Amino acid sequence: xxxxxxxxxxxxxxxxxxxxxxxxxxxxxxxxxxxxxxxxxxxxxxxxxxxxxxxxxxxxxxxxxxxxxxxxxxxxxxxxxxxxxxxxxxxxxxxxxxxxxxxxxxxxxxxxxxxxxxxxxxxxxxxxxxxxxxxxxxxxxxxxxxxxxxxxxxxxxxxxxxxxxxxxxxxxxxxxxxxxxxxxxxxxxxxxxxxxxxxxxxxxxxxxxxxxxxxxxxxxxxxxxxxxxxxxxxxxxxxxxxxxxxxxxxxxxxxxxx
Numbered sequence: 001x002x003x004x005x006x007x008x009x010x011x012x013x014x015x016x017x018x019x020x021x022x023x024x025x026x027x028x029x030x031x032x033x034x035x036x037x038x039x040x041x042x043x044x045x046x047x048x049x050x051x052x053x054x055x056x057x058x059x060x061x062x063x064x065x066x067x068x069x070x071x072x073x074x075x076x077x078x079x080x081x082x083x084x085x086x087x088x089x090x091x092x093x094x095x096x097x098x099x100x101x102x103x104x105x106x107x108x109x110x111x112x113x114x115x116x117x118x119x120x121x122x123x124x125x126x127x128x129x130x131x132x133x134x135x136x137x138x139x140x141x142x143x144x145x146x147x148x149x150x151x152x153x154x155x156x157x158x159x160x161x162x163x164x165x166x167x168x169x170x171x172x173x174x175x176x177x178x179x180x181x182x183x184x185x186x187x188x189x190x191x192x193x194x195x196x197x198x199x200x201x202x203x204x205x206x207x208x209x210x211x212x213x214x215x216x217x218x219x220x221x222x223x224x225x226x227x228x229x230x231x232x233x234x235x236x237x238x239x240x241x242x243x244x245x246x247x248x249x250x251x252x253x254x255x256x257x258x
Contacts (some may be wrong), residue, residue: 002118003041007034007128008101008110013234020055024128025063026239029246032063033233035254036131043256044136047094050117052101052110064096102203107167109203109209118194126188131242131253134189134232139224143191146222150215151191154184154223155230170203184223187230
């Protein structure tokens with residue numbers, strides 16, 4: 001089953017980093033967040049990816065074109081351009097399609113543009129700026145059991161603020177950035193049947209206000225509730241948080257082995 005990853009947005013709220021590279025290429029622990037997302041899917045046996053390119057897509061193209069040279073020792077014979085790789089990278093066997101989906105295309109339109117690579121089959125999709133420890137196999141089993149055209153993963157994110165439990169004007173419990181317990185938000189990690197592609201009108205159609213809204217109105221959008229770790233990377237502060245978790249060995253989304 002193929003996995004589509006939305007990697008074409010401009011990431012304006014992370015301008016400190018995205019002035020020079022697309023947000024999916026912003027690094028956590030020395031690797032692009034895009035790599036972390038792909039490692040999650042690969043852990044569950046899904047190694048066929050379609051990357052929806054847009055803003056600074058050439059950076060992502062160059063990364064994958066030179067991936068093995070970045071990851072392995074090699075010997076180059078100057079003058080002949082002969083290159084001998086020594087060993088193989090851990091991501092051997094990944095099949096990555098890099099698809100130009102336009103600079104200004106909306107999220108729904110980007111999915112529409114990769115229809116020819118999906119091939120009329122059930123497919124998965126997610127955003128290129130969020131990591132989680134979602135059990136992909138359970139997500140797929142849930143989707144199959146609900147028999148809907150689409151499934152979205154609902155998450156409860158960490159709060160941006162510390163939580164105070166107060167009694168008689170005195171703080172009894174202080175919790176730093178607890179998980180929000182009320183309500184679910186769209187956490188990405190979608191499963192789609194190919195029929196949804198016919199519901200996307202064109203480049204201007206967003207995934208959220210367009211396709212997902214239509215599916216909800218039709219009663220065709222199931223929600224898989226994920227109570228584990230989930231964190232997007234919209235801001236510089238969130239980028240620092242993810243790097244701190246990684247550096248402390250507390251990256252809950254890292255469920256694969258080195």
